[in-house]
Amino acid sequence: MKGDGVTREESPTKRGGFAAVGHGIDRMRDWWENAKVWQRYLIYIALVVGALILPAPAIGTFMSPGSDWTTVLVYPIGTYILLAVGLNVVVGQAGLLDLGFVAFFAIGGYSVAYYGTQFGWNYWATVAFGIILAAVSGVILGAPTLRLRGDYLAIVTLGFGEIVRITANNTDEIGGARGIPGIPHPPPIFGTKFLIDPAPYYYLIVAAIVLVIIFSVRLQKSRVGRAWAAIREDEDAAELMGVPTFKFKLLAFAIGAMIGGLAGGIYAGKAVFIDPNTFPFILSATILAAVVLGGSGNLPGVILGAFLIGWLPERFRDFADYRILIFGGVLVLMMALRPEGLLPSRRRKAELHEGTGGMGTMGAEVPGPDTDVSTTEAAK
Amino acid sequence: MLDDFVNQFLPSTVGGLVIGSIYALIALGYTMVYGVLRLINFAHSEIFMIGTFASLVTLLAIAPTAPFTGFALVGVLLLLMLVSALVSGASAVALEAVAYRPLRKRGATRLAALISAIGASLFLQELFGLVVIEWLIDKPGRNQASAPRFVARDTLFEIGNASVRLDQVIVVVAAILVMVGLDRVVNKTRIGRGIRATAQDPEAAVLMGVSIDNIVRVTFLLGGAMAGVAGSLYIMEIENTGYLIGFVLGIKAFTAAVLGGIGNLRGALMGGIVLGLIENWGAIFLGSEWKDVIAFTVLVVVLMFRPTGILGESLQKARA
Numbered sequence: 001m002k003g004d005g006v007t008r009e010e011s012p013t014k015r016g017g018f019a020a021v022g023h024g025i026d027r028m029r030d031w032w033e034n035a036k037v038w039q040r041y042l043i044y045i046a047l048v049v050g051a052l053i054l055p056a057p058a059i060g061t062f063m064s065p066g067s068d069w070t071t072v073l074v075y076p077i078g079t080y081i082l083l084a085v086g087l088n089v090v091v092g093q094a095g096l097l098d099l100g101f102v103a104f105f106a107i108g109g110y111s112v113a114y115y116g117t118q119f120g121w122n123y124w125a126t127v128a129f130g131i132i133l134a135a136v137s138g139v140i141l142g143a144p145t146l147r148l149r150g151d152y153l154a155i156v157t158l159g160f161g162e163i164v165r166i167t168a169n170n171t172d173e174i175g176g177a178r179g180i181p182g183i184p185h186p187p188p189i190f191g192t193k194f195l196i197d198p199a200p201y202y203y204l205i206v207a208a209i210v211l212v213i214i215f216s217v218r219l220q221k222s223r224v225g226r227a228w229a230a231i232r233e234d235e236d237a238a239e240l241m242g243v244p245t246f247k248f249k250l251l252a253f254a255i256g257a258m259i260g261g262l263a264g265g266i267y268a269g270k271a272v273f274i275d276p277n278t279f280p281f282i283l284s285a286t287i288l289a290a291v292v293l294g295g296s297g298n299l300p301g302v303i304l305g306a307f308l309i310g311w312l313p314e315r316f317r318d319f320a321d322y323r324i325l326i327f328g329g330v331l332v333l334m335m336a337l338r339p340e341g342l343l344p345s346r347r348r349k350a351e352l353h354e355g356t357g358g359m360g361t362m363g364a365e366v367p368g369p370d371t372d373v374s375t376t377e378a379a380k
Numbered sequence: 381m382l383d384d385f386v387n388q389f390l391p392s393t394v395g396g397l398v399i400g401s402i403y404a405l406i407a408l409g410y411t412m413v414y415g416v417l418r419l420i421n422f423a424h425s426e427i428f429m430i431g432t433f434a435s436l437v438t439l440l441a442i443a444p445t446a447p448f449t450g451f452a453l454v455g456v457l458l459l460l461m462l463v464s465a466l467v468s469g470a471s472a473v474a475l476e477a478v479a480y481r482p483l484r485k486r487g488a489t490r491l492a493a494l495i496s497a498i499g500a501s502l503f504l505q506e507l508f509g510l511v512v513i514e515w516l517i518d519k520p521g522r523n524q525a526s527a528p529r530f531v532a533r534d535t536l537f538e539i540g541n542a543s544v545r546l547d548q549v550i551v552v553v554a555a556i557l558v559m560v561g562l563d564r565v566v567n568k569t570r571i572g573r574g575i576r577a578t579a580q581d582p583e584a585a586v587l588m589g590v591s592i593d594n595i596v597r598v599t600f601l602l603g604g605a606m607a608g609v610a611g612s613l614y615i616m617e618i619e620n621t622g623y624l625i626g627f628v629l630g631i632k633a634f635t636a637a638v639l640g641g642i643g644n645l646r647g648a649l650m651g652g653i654v655l656g657l658i659e660n661w662g663a664i665f666l667g668s669e670w671k672d673v674i675a676f677t678v679l680v681v682v683l684m685f686r687p688t689g690i691l692g693e694s695l696q697k698a699r700a
Contacts (some may be wrong), residue, residue, distance in 0.1 A: 097491055099498070144684040151420045151494055152683055155634055159676035162631070170669050281627070285498060292495055325506035331499025336482040339492045 023342065042045060053208050066317045070198040077310035079267050084290045084306035085212050085299065086259025087092035091288065092348070093220060094252035095232030096146070098282055099152040100161025103141075104134040104257040108264025108280035110168060113180040123186045125185050127265035134261025135254045142253035146246060160282055169276040179275025186269045194269070201270045208266060212259055213299060219255070228252060232297075233351055269301035282324060289327050293334060295341030297348040304343055387662050390542035392660040396549045398617060400656020401555035405610035407640070407648040408562060409472070409603030415579040415643035415693075416599045417492060419480065421495035425630025426504035427472045427604045432466035432609025432621040433508070435460045436527050437516050439615065447532035456530060457550065460615070461558075464608035472604025473597055477498055482524025482659050484596075501626075509623035526620040552612045553683035558609050562602060566645060571598055579643065628672060632659075635679040650691060 032040075053059075060069025083105060090098045092173050103213070111130030115121040123131070145156045185194040186204070220226050227248045228239035239245045268274055286309060294305020313323040324348050340349040406428050413421040438460055448456050479500040483493050498641040513521035531550065535543040577585040578595045586592060614629075617623060636655045640647025655675060662674040682689065 095491070097494060106586060145680065148683055148687060151418075152638070152687065154494060155420060155631065155638075156680055156683055159631060159635075159679050162628075163676050164671050166460060166670075168672050170667075170673075186570065240623075286504060287631045288495070288498070322506070324502050325510060328499045328501070328503030332479050332496050332503065335496035335499065336479075339483075346654060371502065 008364070014355070022340045026346075029346070038146055049208065051210075052203070053229055055202055063092065064274030064314045067084060067094070067314060068198065070202055072311070072314045074198050074205055074270060076269060076314070077307055078202065078209065079263055080287065080306040081303050082205065082209055082212060082263040082266070082309040083287045084294070085209065085216055086256045086263065087287050087291050088296060088299065088302045089216060089219070090252050090256035091291050093225060093232070094249055095150075095226040096252060097150055098157045098251060099138040099154050099158070099281075100157035100164075100257065101256070101260055101283065102142075102284040103140060103157075103161040103164040103280045104260030105267070106164050106168065106276075107134045107137055107257075109274050109278065110174060110180070110264070111261070111266040111270040113183045113266045114174050114267075116184045117180055117182055123184060123269060127262065127269070130265045131258045131261040134257040138257030139250060142250045146253065158281065158284075159282060161279075165276050165279055165281075169281075169301075173198065175275065177276060178228050179273060179278075182272045183268050183272050183274065185272075198270070201266070203265055207290065208262060212262070213303075214378060215253065224251065229347070235237030246377045260353075266312065286327065289331055293330065293341055295344035295348065298341070298343055298345035301341055305341065320367075365370045387541065389661070390540045391665055393546060393657060394539075394542050394544055395655060396657035396660035397686035398551050398656070399660070400636075400653035401552045401612050402614055402617070402652075403633045403636040403655055404649045404652025405555050405558065405606050405613070406543075407637040407664060408559065408606040410568075410637040410643060411640075411642055411645060411648045412575070412599050412603045413689070414637070416575060417480070417484070417493075418534045418632065419493050420497065421475075421600075421603070422494065423475055423479065423501040423504060423629075424472075424603065424607060425626030425633070426501050426508075427475065427626075428466050428607040428611050428614075428629060429508065429621070429623065429626035430471050430504070430634075431464040431468035431608035432615050433513065433516060433525075433611075434464040434608065435612035436621060438449060438463045438523060439527055439530065440517060442530075444530040446530055447514045448530050449532070451638065453531065455544070457554070457616070460612040461554070461609045462518060464612040465605035466608070466655075466675070468608030468611060469605040472600040472607070475504075475604075476596060476600040481593075481596075503625070505623055507578050513623060521623060524620050525623040527615045529619060532617055549616055551617050555615060556649075558606065559645070562606065563645055565602070575599055592601050624627075631679075632672075632675045635638050635675055635682075637689075638679060638687075639682050639689055640657040641691040641693040643693040647689055647693075653687065 021039065028294075036045075054071040055073055057069070063069055064072045083101065086104075087098065090096050090101070106128035108127070111133050112123065112126040115126040116123060116127060134136050134305025141157070145153055168174060188194065189204075191201075192200050194204075197318065220228075227238070227243045227245075230241065231245050231248060235245055235267050271278075288307070290306040290309040291302050292305070293309065294303065309327070315322045316377045319326070385399065406424070409424045410421060415423070429648060434659060442456065444456075479496045479642050480493060482630055483496055483646065505582075511521070513519070517525055519525060534546050536549055537544055545700040566575055574585070574590045574595045575598065577588065578592060585595075611621075614625075616618045632655060633652070636647050636651035638651070639655055640649070640651025655678060659671050659675050659677055663671050666674065
């Protein structure tokens with residue numbers, strides 16, 4: 001991407017072992033930028049083929065010896081990736097911290113469950129309706145709150161996530177605390193039946209992920225994506241340059257919500273049963289951790305992050321109890337050592353090292369004698 | 381419906397004042413840290429949770445067989461508050477040193493700081509749920525832990541159809557006394573002047589010889605101590621706790637801080653009490669299972685119409 005040229009300089013704050021990894025990634029990135037179209041398509045095809053043979057038992061015995069690998073690939077891994085790509089639109093691209101993302105997942109899931117069981121709607125109609133419903137609720141939540149400062153937004157979205165969960169819990173019409181059982185499976189596509197076997201769901205979710213990724217990349221490279229980047233880096237400047245910041249923030253919210261709703265719809269079609277506890281706050285935090293860990297704003301990074309966060313607790317079941325403890329610790333460490341994540345985009349990394357691209361800096365951050373040099377330079 | 385409201389209005393008001401005082405005490409920590417650092421200290425709710433356990437452990441060590449009265453009661457109360465305030469204050473200072481200071485030194489973004497705060501919050505919750513609680517009280521950490529009663533539930537006096545109990549009076553009075561004390565510290569002492577100066581203009585404060593690091597530490601200490609006091613009152617009033625106790629209370633206390641105007645100490649008191657009242661009055665109409673939804677809706681509505689809160693934001697009046 002052209003815009004990245006400006007921020008190509010190496011940041012001086014790279015630390016220890018990360019530097020070598022960072023260098024390798026940079027070389028790959030340079031190659032990718034100069035790669036010919038056919039080379040790129042070859043890689044795309046290789047990735048898709050890789051995704052299709054991923055459920056093979058040979059891979060599964062290593063990746064998840066304790067449980068069925070294909071099931072693990074659908075949930076948590078595939079669902080997390082879908083959710084993380086959605087949250088990445090909000091957090092990574094527009095720079096808005098959303099702590100209630102699970103609400104949209106819940107809305108998509110409940111839409112499929114409720115309209116499927118009560119009214120017998122077609123599965124795809126319920127999924128589409130769930131996506132619309134999620135987008136509408138994203139707009140309803142965003143319209144009054146997106147004018148707020150970034151950190152207020154975080155708490156309001158957190159509150160919204162809880163409102164949705166508690167409302168589902170207290171409303172008997174949608175099952176209350178007992179949830180909704182007997183959600184219909186998706187109808188067959190090309191003769192492939194969706195039943196207990198997780199494989200069709202896996203291919204469905206891969207298709208959804210590929211679609212969403214294409215959508216997300218196209219957006220990022222469009223006027224919308226540039227507007228988001230401008231808002232993320234300096235909202236006031238963007239507004240002065242004529243970017244209708246509020247509209248674009250609302251759009252980011254709605255699109256993120258739609259992807260969340262889609263994930264919820266697919267999940268409900270597989271799970272057969274949902275209840276309010278399927279959608280706890282910790283899931284929002286988990287997806288946020290995935291986005292941040294992988295490198296918010298950079299799709300390959302986000303996907304890697306979601307994959308790791310979905311997979312590691314399954315692979316190392318002995319540590320499953322310590323999952324959230326480790327997440328928490330990793331988040332703190334990451335923010336202290338490598339806030340840009342494992343696989344950051346160059347631009348995002350430069351932003352984070354300059355103290356832009358995330359609601360500005362904290363108060364009381366006056367550079368003192370013991371401050372890193374980079375900070376004082378950035379302040380000039 | 382209206383009949384219900386008339387009948388339950390006064391008892392609900394009493395309940396609202398009591399829980400509101402606890403919200404207010406927790407809100408102080410959010411408000412002070414936000415005033416100085418512009419950071420939502422998401423892990424503050426866990427500092428409160430730690431405070432409840434400090435009191436619980438102390439109380440279990442005392443092992444009351446019957447409710448205390450007179451001087452013994454005052455002594456036990458003071459002891460619990462002191463222990464909780466110290467433990468919570470120390471935890472808050474440690475939290476700042478581990479989760480926020482490295483970021484501040486690097487000039488990290490507020491987004492990064494908030495994510496670090498969330499991480500610290502999850503970490504502390506799980507640490508208690510998995511290890512610490514079991515080690516402290518020898519019961520499974522994932523369960524609710526209940527505290528022995530040490531204040532008699534005697535009715536002191538009645539207002540209309542509402543009876544006011546001794547423990548309820550203690551919560552409100554103690555909360556107000558502690559808050560008046562904090563207000564004096566922030567407004568009258570040298571260190572308080574440093575806090576206000578830093579909140580107003582950190583750069584100028586540094587030039588005037590204020591040590592920002594010390595001020596930040598003291599801010600966390602004071603905020604943590606308030607959460608500790610809230611924890612001991614919570615143990616006395618609600619009589620049980622658990623490792624997840626902080627989550628909802630934390631959001632509500634943050635709502636209270638925003639409601640009163642974040643960065644504003646007196647606003648936190650007011651916000652806490654107003655929130656407690658609204659939530660309890662609303663519950664008369666909708667049922668108590670909707671309390672949390674009412675509180676979160678209040679947060680959204682306040683932020684929509686008056687994001688600076690009822691009393692306006694400032695740890696120091698002069699901030700524009």
